[in-house]
Amino acid sequence: MTEEFSTSETWPMECLRCWHVWQEEYVVRHLTDVHGHDVVVWLRRGTPVQPPWSGTSCPGCGHSRVAAFPPGSRPLMVPLALPEPAATVPALADERRHIPAQRPGTRERIVSTLTGQPALLYALLGIVFLLVTGFELVERVAIHH
Incomplete structure (x- = not known):
């Protein structure tokens, strides 16, 4: 070798x-x-x-x-x-x-x-925002139909 x-x-x-x-x-x-x-x-x-x-x-x-x-x-x-x-x-x-x-x-x-704590916090806040927005959208669609 x-x-x-x-x-x-x-x-x-x-x-x-x-x-x-x-x-x-x-x-x-x-x-x-x-x-x-x-x-x-x-x-x-x-x-x-x-x-x-x-x-x-x-x-x-x-x-x-x-x-x-x-x-x-x-x-x-x-x-x-x-x-x-x-x-x-x-x-x-x-x-x-x-x-x-x-x-x-x-x-x-x-x-x-990029530390893990702020990124995790922002991700959780984003998920909560999407869930609340999604529920309100479904509620409005259900009321109008």
């Missing part, structure tokens, strides 16, 4: 049971055998392994249902800025409420151009 080229790839992984997120480094060797067929060999630390989309287990819980994402398909992972410590905010009638600080175990959050 002759080696054509090797690439280094970082694959993000996510456990579908405990939601643990991690990355694994692979060296991908592209070879050509004596018959001219292309062969791809995946290596981790110099040892041949299965491709990232098969046979991966979660290092946190050991579960085998793991989602592997090709390089570049996931949004950028950046550290989450920690909020200021808990502060007191004066409320009406001289009551004081505490604003809880975020858990110290929170390390990072996925940053993307």
